Amino acid sequence: MNVAGQGAARTTNSKRRIRNGALGLAGLAIMFYLGxxxxxxxxRYH
Amino acid sequence: MAYAQAxxxxxxxxxxxxxxxxxxxxxxxxxxxxxGTMYLVFSLIMFFIGGAMAMVIRAELFQPGLQLxxxxxxxxxxxxxALVMIFGAVMPAFVGLANWMIxxxxxxxxxxxxxxxxxxxxxxxxxxxLLLSTFLVPGGAAAGGWTLYPPxxxxxxxxxxxxxxxxxxxxxxxxxxxxxxxxxxMNMRAPGMNLLRMPLFxxxxxxxxxxLIAVMPVLAGAVTMLLxxxxxxxxxxxxxxxxxxxxxxxxxxxxxxxxxYIMVLxxxxxxxxxxxxxxxxxxxxxxxxxxxxxxxxxxxxIVWGHHMFVDGMPLAAQLFYMMSTMLIAVPTGVxxxxxxxxxxxxxxxxxxxxxxxxxxxxxxxxGGFSGLMLAxxxxxxxxxxxxxxxxxxxxxxxxxxxxGIMAGVYYWLPKWxxxxxxxxxxxxxxxxxxxxxxxxxxxxxxxxxAGMPRRIPDYAVQFTDWNMVxxxxxxxxxxxxxxxxxxxxxxxxxxxxxxxxxxxxxxxxGLEWTLPSPAPYHSFSTAPEIP
Numbered sequence: 001m002n003v004a005g006q007g008a009a010r011t012t013n014s015k016r017r018i019r020n021g022a023l024g025l026a027g028l029a030i031m032f033y034l035g036x037x038x039x040x041x042x043x044r045y046h
Numbered sequence: 047m048a049y050a051q052a053x054x055x056x057x058x059x060x061x062x063x064x065x066x067x068x069x070x071x072x073x074x075x076x077x078x079x080x081x082g083t084m085y086l087v088f089s090l091i092m093f094f095i096g097g098a099m100a101m102v103i104r105a106e107l108f109q110p111g112l113q114l115x116x117x118x119x120x121x122x123x124x125x126x127x128a129l130v131m132i133f134g135a136v137m138p139a140f141v142g143l144a145n146w147m148i149x150x151x152x153x154x155x156x157x158x159x160x161x162x163x164x165x166x167x168x169x170x171x172x173x174x175x176l177l178l179s180t181f182l183v184p185g186g187a188a189a190g191g192w193t194l195y196p197p198x199x200x201x202x203x204x205x206x207x208x209x210x211x212x213x214x215x216x217x218x219x220x221x222x223x224x225x226x227x228x229x230x231x232m233n234m235r236a237p238g239m240n241l242l243r244m245p246l247f248x249x250x251x252x253x254x255x256x257x258l259i260a261v262m263p264v265l266a267g268a269v270t271m272l273l274x275x276x277x278x279x280x281x282x283x284x285x286x287x288x289x290x291x292x293x294x295x296x297x298x299x300x301x302x303x304x305x306x307y308i309m310v311l312x313x314x315x316x317x318x319x320x321x322x323x324x325x326x327x328x329x330x331x332x333x334x335x336x337x338x339x340x341x342x343x344x345x346x347x348i349v350w351g352h353h354m355f356v357d358g359m360p361l362a363a364q365l366f367y368m369m370s371t372m373l374i375a376v377p378t379g380v381x382x383x384x385x386x387x388x389x390x391x392x393x394x395x396x397x398x399x400x401x402x403x404x405x406x407x408x409x410x411x412x413g414g415f416s417g418l419m420l421a422x423x424x425x426x427x428x429x430x431x432x433x434x435x436x437x438x439x440x441x442x443x444x445x446x447x448x449x450g451i452m453a454g455v456y457y458w459l460p461k462w463x464x465x466x467x468x469x470x471x472x473x474x475x476x477x478x479x480x481x482x483x484x485x486x487x488x489x490x491x492x493x494x495x496a497g498m499p500r501r502i503p504d505y506a507v508q509f510t511d512w513n514m515v516x517x518x519x520x521x522x523x524x525x526x527x528x529x530x531x532x533x534x535x536x537x538x539x540x541x542x543x544x545x546x547x548x549x550x551x552x553x554x555x556g557l558e559w560t561l562p563s564p565a566p567y568h569s570f571s572t573a574p575e576i577p
Contacts, residue, residue, distance in 0.1 A: 022225050
């Protein structure tokens with residue numbers, strides 16, 4: 001579903017999708033960051 | 047969100063259609079065009095700063111012996127030249143182009159997250175002020191190479207935490223930019239603009255953005271661990287404490303190799319826009335171009351070991367990395383074939399964007415071929431740490447990435463400013479750049495094959511002649527870039543009016559060409575009709 005210039009109901013939906021998308025991708029980036037460090041910490045002690 | 051403000055007709059005020067005045071326009075910018083302009087201007091400034099460092103490096107290498115700078119400063123210059131050019135010039139230039147073009151190409155009024163867009167830009171000047179100020183602190187700037195290999199990088203003086211913090215800020219900026227690109231493309235396409243109808247530049251950026259989100263956190267993790275090794279007594283990469291310095295190389299190149307494609311894939315997208323326009327033919331195999339970009343992106347994650355052949359690794363690993371690296375030639379070959387087939391029997395004209403695109407095609411291929419040579423394990427044992435490697439990656443990044451950026455700027459500049467630029471000056475810029483980039487970098491292949499090591503301020507006397515040629519090429523290449531700045535500034539200030547198509551006599555596809563030139567402050571306040 002695309003949103004440009006469309007009605008208020010879809011704009012609300014799109015705002016939610018944009019927010020969720022951004023938070024999801026930011027979460028993914030943070031997961032990669034902490035995950036790599038955790039991996040190295042684990043490797044360091046095993 | 048500002049996006050919603052721009053579209054919400056119930057609250058649509060006139061001031062949203064006009065830029066703010068004075069410094070506020072730039073400081074609080076949420077408009078994708080203003081932010082795109084700031085990114086592009088910033089990257090041009092960084093290009094000249096990084097270029098000035100390169101000029102000093104080439105001046106020092108003009109003849110054997112130590113002339114201008116001491117060896118420590120020389121190493122600081124090579125390290126920071128790379129960091130400035132990669133993170134300050136090439137990447138922000140592509141983000142600037144993405145900001146300008148993606149909303150216009152997909153029929154959106156702006157980027158999805160305009161305030162985050164503002165923040166991701168404004169981090170950069172602080173990051174690079176911090177990075178460049180390391181030249182002034184006791185012990186000087188980082189001098190261990192842009193790869194930051196420990197234990198060498200851990201010998202950096204007081205500037206070490208500044209360097210790490212600057213890299214973190216660059217990474218945060220890139221990740222936020224990538225998130226913005228993805229959510230914009232996935233959510234704000236005009237009705238009818240399905241993914242396979244999306245222009246190739248936007249496609250290339252979508253894939254690049256996923257690469258950025260996958261690898262920038264890995265770099266951030268690696269440098270965080272360097273920081274804790276330096277200041278908090280950990281031993282991730284310290285062999286004396288039971289750590290493994292080779293592990294850093296693995297992590298770094300797991301970031302570093304996709305990073306190369308982050309700097310090249312958007313250029314592929316730009317070339318795929320320009321060649322059809324000036325060949326007056328549709329792009330040959332457009333769908334296969336998308337699959338090729340995606341394949342290259344996937345392969346970029348499994349080839350990092352080719353940067354580390356001389357570290358020593360099992361034969362099976364050597365073979366895996368060698369063959370997976372060579373496999374990249376297949377999708378790249380698809381792209382080069384499709385570009386060539388696009389031009390085949392086309393009605394070609396040679397405006398500046400086309401000239402830069404053609405130079406990209408030939409010269410990037412040279413960088414690709416020398417990359418294939420470096421992928422061969424026993425050959426790499428010979429080439430490693432020589433000027434052959436320097437020649438290879440500069441062919442990929444200068445006539446590759448940077449010519450791609452210049453092609454894009456020359457292609458879309460009239461759309462941005464509403465004026466045509468000085469074609470004669472732009473063509474002079476092209477010819478000087480195309481000739482001297484080869485004078486600068488091609489002899490470095492010979493120097494490398496003859497055994498000249500990289501990252502040294504002095505060298506054996508038998509390398510003198512080709513170093514002189516290379517330095518002369520460097521000085522002229524550097525000076526010719528001033529023409530680029532002149533063309534851009536002149537075009538921004540005035541000139542012959544550009545039409546909406548800009549390139550009369552061609553049939554460029556893409557929604558950006560349906561907009562007047564200059565493009566209005568908000569591109570599409572109502573969704574465009576896509577037939």
